[in-house]
Amino acid sequence: MMLDYVRIEALRMLRNKRYGIFVVAFPVAFYLLFSSLYGDxxxxxxxxxxxxxxxxxxxxxxxxxxxxxxxxxxxxxxQSGWLRQLQITPLTNWTIIVTKLVTSLLLVLPSILLVCAAAVLTQGVSLAPARWAGLILVMWVGAVPFSALGLIVGSLLPPDTAQPVAMIGMFGLAILGGLWFPVELMPAAMRAVAHVMPSFDYADMGQSILAGHGVPISDALTVGAWAVALGAVAVLAYRRATVRA
Known part of the structure; x- marks a missing residue:
């Protein structure tokens, strides 16, 4: 039943226009734009x-x-009462949360693969097969803290508030993580904040693999700690949401 639930959730999100714009179109478009300006x-x-x-x-x-x-x-x-319906199914609370996380991770893969494909096809980026595999795996698994953060937002806020809060959080993490411009160019105060953001260590793991250095232990521990902490908060927030539901 869990696999059926994952399949239904994934198909539902793939039909979502918001997912297509923010996850497929924007990252690829930004890559093509930035690489045309600074790629050489x-x-x-x-x-x-x-x-x-x-x-x-x-x-x-x-x-x-x-x-x-x-x-x-x-x-x-x-808000629609779907969580209340799930509670009367054989799915346990943990199964529901894990299903959401698994579905989220499945939906992360297209964004990673499409940007990598754009890099190969338009910029001639080339890596050894083992390095490609390591990079994609780390970028995939490392997204767990952000999935947990999304569940927290969705559990605590109504839809009309959750969307702008999620977008602000998404853009904030991207900027402070150095995904749009180097952290070194930030003011000192922003640099201090950036170095404790999970997005900074998450991206740094990928950049380290790209340079052939492997995954820094400090980055892995930081991202793992964020995943555990946010995952625990997500469970508590879900319990609160189901009680309210």
Whole structure:
């Protein structure tokens, strides 16, 4: 039954125009724009800017997908009474939450793969197969904290409020995570905030793999800690939402 629920949720989101715009169109369009402006430059370690931008825009797409596929739909289901209906099915509360997270992660993959495909086809970005696999896997699994954050927003806020809050959070995490422009260019106060954001360490894991250095332990621990903390809050928020429902 859980697999059927995942399939239904994924198909429902794929038909959502908001998902198509924020998750498919925007990250690819931003990548094509930025790479046309800065793609020929060479950054630290000799890595071309078009490859660095690929990781940044993949991270932005994954962040957007994970939050947009959880926050607003979850809030709408809570308001419509769908959560109340789920409670009378054989699905346990944990199964429902895990299903939402799994569905969100499935919907993250297209954003990552499409940006990578755009990088290969338009900018000639080339990596060894093992590095491609490691990069995509890390960018995929690393999106868990943002899915959990979306569930928190959807559990606590009504749909008309959840959407702008999710979008503000999404853009804020993207900017402070250095996904749109380097953290080094930020004022000192913003740099201090950026270095504690999960989006910063999330993108840094991808950039490190791109440069051939593997995943920094500090980044992995930080993203993991955010995933555990936000996941725990998501469970508490869901319980509160179901009590209200």
């Amino acid at each position: 430059q060479t950054g630290a370690g000799g890595v071309r800017a078009n490859a660095v931008l690929m990781v940044s825009m993949s991270a932005y797409g994954a962040l957007s997908a994970s939050m947009m596929s959880t926050a607003v739909p979850w809030a709408q289901e809570r």
